[in-house]
Amino acid sequence: MMRVRFPSPARFESRPLDRKPDGRYNLPRRHLLILPPSVESLLATYPRPVLIAQISDCHIRDHDSAFGRLVDTTETLSRVVDHLSALDPAPDVVLATGDLTDDGTPPQYAVLREKLAPIAEKVVPLPGNHDEGPAFRLAFADLLPGDLAADHCSYVIDHFPVRLVGLDTTLPGRHDGRFDPAREEWLNQTLSVDDRPTVVFTHFPPFETGLKFMDQGGVADADRLRATIERHPQVRLLVAGHLHRPVQTTIGATLVSICPSTGNQLNLDLHPQHAAAVNEPPGFQLHRWDGERFVTHTGTVREPSTVRTIDLGHFAAKVRHQYEAGEPFRK
Numbered sequence: 304m305m306r307v308r309f310p311s312p313a314r315f316e317s318r319p320l321d322r323k324p325d326g327r328y329n330l331p332r333r334h335l336l337i338l339p340p341s342v343e344s345l346l347a348t349y350p351r352p353v354l355i356a357q358i359s360d361c362h363i364r365d366h367d368s369a370f371g372r373l374v375d376t377t378e379t380l381s382r383v384v385d386h387l388s389a390l391d392p393a394p395d396v397v398l399a400t401g402d403l404t405d406d407g408t409p410p411q412y413a414v415l416r417e418k419l420a421p422i423a424e425k426v427v428p429l430p431g432n433h434d435e436g437p438a439f440r441l442a443f444a445d446l447l448p449g450d451l452a453a454d455h456c457s458y459v460i461d462h463f464p465v466r467l468v469g470l471d472t473t474l475p476g477r478h479d480g481r482f483d484p485a486r487e488e489w490l491n492q493t494l495s496v497d498d499r500p501t502v503v504f505t506h507f508p509p510f511e512t513g514l515k516f517m518d519q520g521g522v523a524d525a526d527r528l529r530a531t532i533e534r535h536p537q538v539r540l541l542v543a544g545h546l547h548r549p550v551q552t553t554i555g556a557t558l559v560s561i562c563p564s565t566g567n568q569l570n571l572d573l574h575p576q577h578a579a580a581v582n583e584p585p586g587f588q589l590h591r592w593d594g595e596r597f598v599t600h601t602g603t604v605r606e607p608s609t610v611r612t613i614d615l616g617h618f619a620a621k622v623r624h625q626y627e628a629g630e631p632f633r634k
C-alpha cells in the first residue's frame with residue numbers, strides 16, 4: 304500500500320485563538336485550519352496510525368551539581384533524539400512536556416535547541432516549573448503561536464486527525480502549579496468547540512501518584528482539572544511529565560500517562576519519607592492513535608555499549624507468513 308506522509312506541523316501556522324474585548328476567547332464552532340484541498344483530502348483519508356512521541360524533563364544544565372554528576376542530561380537527550388530520529392515509522396510529532404532546561408537560562412535553551420535540531424520541525428514544546436516563561440517563549444518563538452496569553456503558554460495544534468491541546472499550569476517563580484479560573488475557562492472553551500479525539504498535554508500530572516514529595520509540590524486544583532477532563536470525554540489521552548517516571552492511571556474514560564525523563568529518573572519508592580534520583584536509563588513515550596484508541600508505549604535508550612539484541616527477523620517473517628496464510632500458530 305502506498306504510504307502517504309502527513310505534513311509536519313512546521314509547514315503550517317499554528318491556529319490563533321481570537322479574544323473578545325473582555326478577554327474571553329472567541330472560538331469558532333469547528334477549530335480547523337483552512338488547508339489546501341489536497342491536504343484536506345489527506346486529512347479525510349489519513350491512511351495510517353498517528354504516532355505521537357513524547358519527551359519530558361530534559362533538564363539541560365550547564366553547571367556542576369549532584370544531578371549533573373548523576374546523569375549528563377545533554378548526552379542522554381542526544382541519545383533519545385537520535386533514537387527518535389531513527390524510528391520507522393517516524394513519529395508525526397514530538398510533544399516536549401516541560402522542564403526542558405534546569406534553570407531556564409538562554410544558554411541552556413541554546414544547548415537544548417541544538418540537541419533537538421534533528422527533530423526540530425516536529426517538536427511541540429510546553430514549559431515546566433524549571434523553565435522560565437520569557438526565555439522559553441523566546442527560545443521556541445518559531446514553534447509557538449504568536450498570540451499566546453500573557454500569563455500561560457497554552458495552545459492548540461489542529462494539524463492532525465487528533466487535536467493536541469497544550470495546557471500550561473506553571474507559575475512564574477514557583478515550583479508548584481495552578482489550574483486557576485482563567486486556565487479552567489480556556490481549557491473548557493477549547494474543548495467545547497470541537498469533539499474530535501483529543502490529547503491534552505501538560506507538565507504537572509493532575510493526580511496523586513504516591514511519590515509523596517512530588518505530589519505535595521504538584522498542581523493545585525487538580526480536582527477541578529480532572530472534572531474538566533471528565534466533562535469532555537473526547538479527551539482520549541492526557542499526558543504529563545514532572546514525575547521522572549513512567550506512570551499510568553485513568554480520569555473517567557481518559558487514559559492518563561506520565562512520560563519518563565530523558566535525563567535522570569526518580570527512584571520507585573513509595574515510602575512517604577524516601578526520595579531519591581536514580582540513573583535509570585533515559586526514556587520517552589510513543590502514543591499510537593489507530594482511529595479507535597490510544598496505545599501508549601514506553602521506551603528506554605541505554606548506552607549503546609550496554610545494549611544486546613537478538614535479531615528476530617526470521618521468526619517475524621515466519622509469523623507473518625502463517626498469519627497471511629491463515630494457518631494456526633502451532634508450538
Ligand SMILES: [Fe+2]
Nearest residue numbers: 360402545547
Ligand atoms: Fe523535572
Ligand SMILES: [Fe+2]
Nearest residue numbers: 402431432545
Ligand atoms: Fe517539573
